Amino acid sequence: MTWRKLLKAFPTVILVVDILIRIVSVAVVPRNRRPSSAMAWLMAIFVAPIPGSVLYGLLGSTKLPKDRRDKQREINSLILENTQGLDNRVPTDTQPPWFGTVVQLNRTLGAMPLIPGNTTRLLPDYAGSIAAMTEAVDAAERYVHVEFYIFTRDESTFLFFDALKRAHDRGVKVRVLYDHWATIRNPQGRVTRTWLRDAGIRFEEMLPFHPTKGMWRRPDLRNHRKIVVVDGDVAFTGSQNMTDPSYNKRGNIRRGLQWKDLMVRLDGPAAVGLNALFITDWYSETDELPTDAEAEPRVERRTGDDAYECQVVPSGPGFDGENNLRLFNALVYGAQERLIIASPYFVPDESMLYAITTAAERGVDVQLFACEVADQFLVYHAQRSYYETLLRAGVRIFLYEKPIVLHSKHFTVDNDVAVIGSSNMDMRSFSLNFEVSLMVRGAGFVDQVREIEEDYRAKSHEITLAGWLTRPAPLQVLDNVARLTASVQ
Numbered sequence: 001m002t003w004r005k006l007l008k009a010f011p012t013v014i015l016v017v018d019i020l021i022r023i024v025s026v027a028v029v030p031r032n033r034r035p036s037s038a039m040a041w042l043m044a045i046f047v048a049p050i051p052g053s054v055l056y057g058l059l060g061s062t063k064l065p066k067d068r069r070d071k072q073r074e075i076n077s078l079i080l081e082n083t084q085g086l087d088n089r090v091p092t093d094t095q096p097p098w099f100g101t102v103v104q105l106n107r108t109l110g111a112m113p114l115i116p117g118n119t120t121r122l123l124p125d126y127a128g129s130i131a132a133m134t135e136a137v138d139a140a141e142r143y144v145h146v147e148f149y150i151f152t153r154d155e156s157t158f159l160f161f162d163a164l165k166r167a168h169d170r171g172v173k174v175r176v177l178y179d180h181w182a183t184i185r186n187p188q189g190r191v192t193r194t195w196l197r198d199a200g201i202r203f204e205e206m207l208p209f210h211p212t213k214g215m216w217r218r219p220d221l222r223n224h225r226k227i228v229v230v231d232g233d234v235a236f237t238g239s240q241n242m243t244d245p246s247y248n249k250r251g252n253i254r255r256g257l258q259w260k261d262l263m264v265r266l267d268g269p270a271a272v273g274l275n276a277l278f279i280t281d282w283y284s285e286t287d288e289l290p291t292d293a294e295a296e297p298r299v300e301r302r303t304g305d306d307a308y309e310c311q312v313v314p315s316g317p318g319f320d321g322e323n324n325l326r327l328f329n330a331l332v333y334g335a336q337e338r339l340i341i342a343s344p345y346f347v348p349d350e351s352m353l354y355a356i357t358t359a360a361e362r363g364v365d366v367q368l369f370a371c372e373v374a375d376q377f378l379v380y381h382a383q384r385s386y387y388e389t390l391l392r393a394g395v396r397i398f399l400y401e402k403p404i405v406l407h408s409k410h411f412t413v414d415n416d417v418a419v420i421g422s423s424n425m426d427m428r429s430f431s432l433n434f435e436v437s438l439m440v441r442g443a444g445f446v447d448q449v450r451e452i453e454e455d456y457r458a459k460s461h462e463i464t465l466a467g468w469l470t471r472p473a474p475l476q477v478l479d480n481v482a483r484l485t486a487s488v489q
Contacts, residue, residue, distance in 0.1 A: 021049040037427075040484060068284055072318035075280040076111040096416050098334040099441060105330055106313050106439065109323040112276070114311040117301025118268030120445055123238070124408075124452050126245045129263045130160055136230045136265075137163040143173040143290070145229040145278040147206075149222065149422070150241035151178035152188035153195050157242050161192075165199045173202075175290065177281055179223045180205035187248045204285045206434075221317055223281065224433040226263070226422050227274050233299050235271035237438055238263030238420055239409045247375075255403060257375065262342075262408040262452065264420050264438065266310065269299040273312030277436055284318070308442035315423065316434030324423045324437055325430040329355045331413050335364050340453050341411040342369040345376065346383045347426035347483075353386065357393035366395045369456050373402035379426070381482035384475075391465040398460035406456065410449060417441050418449045 025045045045052035094100040103114045123129035137144050137160065144167050153161045168174045176196065183189045183205070196203045206223040228236040240261035246252045247259065266274070283289050301307070315323035332339060332355040339359055346368065348356070360366040368390065374380035387397055400406035410420040421437035423429045440446075 017050070021053050022046060025049075025053065043484075069318055071284050072280065075276070075283060096334060096336070096414065098330075099417065102327065102330045102334065102439075103311060106311055106323070106327060109319065109321050109326060110312070110314045112273045112312040112314065114309050114439075114441075115268070115270040115273070116309045117303065117307050118266055118270045118310045119302045119304075119306055120267075120308060120310075120440065120448075121265040122448050122452065123236075123263040123265060124261075124455075126240065126259070126261060127156065129236075129238075129240055129261070130157060130242070132263075132265055133228050133236050134160045134163045136228070136234050136236070137167055140167050140172045140230045142231045143175070143229075145175050145227070145275060145282075145290075146242075147177040147223075147225055147227040147278050147281060148183075148242045149179045149224045149226060150182050150186055150189075150243045150247070151176070151192060152183065152186050152243040152248060153192045154188045154244045154248055156244040160242060161195065161199075164201055168199065168201050173290070175278075175282060176201060176203035177206050177223070177278070177285065178203070180208040182222060186243065187250075188243070204282065206281060206285055218432070220432065222433050223316075224422050224429070225277070225281070225436045227278055227436060229271060229275040229278055232275050233267065233271055235266045235274040236263055237266070237274055237422070237436055239407050239422055252375065255373075257373065257403050257405055259405045259407045260400070262410055262420060266438070268302050268307070268310075270310035270312065270438075271299065273310075274436070274438075277312060277314050280314070280318075281434070306444055308440050308445050310441075311439045313419075313421075313437040313439055314435070315430075315437070317432065318434065322430045324421075324435055325349070325352065327419070327437065327439070328352060328411075328425065331411075331417060331419065332356055332359055334417075335359050335366075335413045337414045338365040338367075339411065339413055340367045340369070340450070341425065342406065342408045342453070342456065343411075343425040344371050344374065344405065344407045344409070345379050345424040345426045345428075346370055346386065347379060347424075347428075348386065349427055349430065352425060353389065356395065357389065360390075360394040366393075367453075368395055368397045369406060369408075369453070369460065370397065370399055371402075371404075371406050372399040372461075373405065375405060378482045378485050381479045382485065383426075385479040385483040387463065387468055388465070391463070391468060397463050398457055399463060400456060400460045404459075408452075408456075412446050412449050412453070415443050415446050418446050420449070 022045070025042060044055065107113060123132055144164065146164070164174050164176070183192065207221055209219045226237055226240060238261060240263050245258045279290060313323055313327055329351055356366060370383065390397060409422060409424055410418065412418045417439065419437050419439050421435065423433075423435035423437050429435055
């Protein structure tokens with residue numbers, strides 16, 4: 001066939017390919033996908049069939065490779081086997097009445113039990129949180145397990161890193177996990193990797209993207225967890241990364257942005273849940289189960305009015321369901337009097353949006369703390385597109401004043417239950433990120449979180465529906481366009 005004939009046939013070939021892509025996409029894209037996400041992908045493919053289908057091939061699946069999912073199921077079975085009896089079985093006549101079913105939901109999805117006898121300490125100060133984790137590492141006798149999304153040695157964190165080195169030098173087993181992409185692209189990421197190697201500390205990079213080695217998966221899946229466990233008895237989790245509160249980025253420093261987070265120190269047997277989660281991730285990356293952590297003795301339960309029931313709730317692509325979304329929805333529907341949410345990136349799916357607006361419409365005092373300023377352009381504007389719907393339903397919205405980025409991720413339900421962790425209330429955290437949440441039952445703990453929420457309120461300004469509707473039309477259009485991109489998951 002001559003070049004002239006090929007050129008003549010080219011438009012026909014393109015037309016046939018275009019039609020085939022559209023037909024196949026209608027059959028393939030909606031399968032096991034929420035309708036909003038399916039419609040967004042179909043729109044992208046129908047507007048630009050070839051680029052859209054290529055993008056869908058790269059980003060269309062949220063699943064991990066089969067061997068990673070199999071490892072998660074294997075670890076879940078081990079957790080269920082090794083934690084029998086720890087939870088003492090939550091009775092069905094709990095207070096609040098719906099709490100027992102939520103505990104069972106978490107146990108079914110994430111395998112972790114609700115364990116009584118834990119004390120907690122909230123750490124709302126960025127430097128104070130790092131100091132508390134440093135002190136705990138210096139007291140370690142057997143092992144230290146560290147897992148962060150961003151993990152960099154800089155002016156704010158070098159004391160923690162030096163404590164890890166001291167622990168390693170005195171014979172404590174130190175293991176470190178950090179998200180490969182999030183840490184390495186930080187200005188201090190590669191320097192940190194070199195420091196860890198020179199210090200002789202064992203570390204692994206989570207979710208590296210190596211398609212040439214048969215490790216094909218969606219490249220933007222991230223491990224977003226923040227965990228420190230010391231000797232199986234003391235643990236830390238929450239929203240804070242182990243990095244400078246500016247994230248060491250010139251743009252943030254130039255704008256004066258500083259991140260504000262909330263961590264919690266947990267003492268007691270529930271620390272085993274956070275340790276089990278670390279072991280799961282270590283095993284997934286190394287095929288190695290830390291035997292010294294497996295065989296640890298049972299931790300003594302704390303007693304007294306400041307001892308609470310705690311349940312670790314893992315979530316992410318390694319699980320078959322969206323564990324965090326299911327938990328959050330269950331708690332929102334359980335709220336009877338007051339629901340207060342802090343989330344820097346609030347881009348809910350339809351179920352979460354309906355749960356929250358329904359709560360407000362049935363008379364629950366619903367409040368949302370978000371940021372006046374943010375570091376992620378599209379997410380920031382997508383989030384703003386939901387404010388009108390929330391305000392019309394009666395949700396009160398408080399924006400933490402710039403230049404502080406309120407990065408805390410927690411919420412309280414009535415006077416009974418609180419959740420603190422790494423998970424945002426957005427579709428990325430529900431479907432694409434490995435997250436960890438800690439659910440705590442106890443009025444004393446809720447009161448402590450409420451004090452922090454009151455501090456947020458004093459440093460925020462509340463927006464009203466009337467004021468929000470007067471914002472410039474170009475900004476409204478930008479918010480709505482950004483909202484479309486949030487559905488392409």
